[in-house]
Amino acid sequence: MKFDDKIPIYYQIKNYIYGRIITGKLVPGEKIPAVRQLAVDLTVNVNTVQRALSELISEGILESKRGLGNFVTEDQAAINQVRHKMIMEQLHAMYENLHNLNVTDDEIVQYLRQYIKDRRTNKDDQHN
Template structure:
């Protein structure tokens, strides 16, 4: 994984894991990869992984079991809420940015549609 050097790595790891949870790649109650394994996979230090997990644990998305591993919460509603939160936040940010650039609502939607259209010509 490649990181944006403008944002703390531990923070990006949090978001990465949240994404995988919301996307269902890490299901309810699933065991996460071992911290040392995550550190190797992400090419970062164990402490950095732990920093991310610590916060996710504090927020209740991950339940740690000493000696056994870290597990995704069983709370489906919590994940659903997270998905909605992330979605809204991203859209809110985009809208704020483009609005600041003086694009109208119509232009914003048009630009997005154009991007998706244009994108269909390629992969995915």
């Protein structure tokens, strides 16, 4: 996995797991991969994985069962809340940063549409 060197790895792992749960690649009640396996998959240290998982456990997104593994919460409402929270965080960060560059609301929407359009074109070019 590629990490942004400007953001702590444990934090990026946390968001990665959020994503896996939100998109249903990990379903409620499912056991997630073992910490040592995750460490290998993500090519990071066990302790770094553990730090990410600890926070997810504190937040109630994961449930730890010693000797058995870590499991996705059965609380679908909590998952939905996380999804909404993450979407809002993304929009907020982008909005604030663009406003600081004097980009207006309308321009933000326009730029986004153009970005998506361009992205689709480039995707076709690259046969992805």
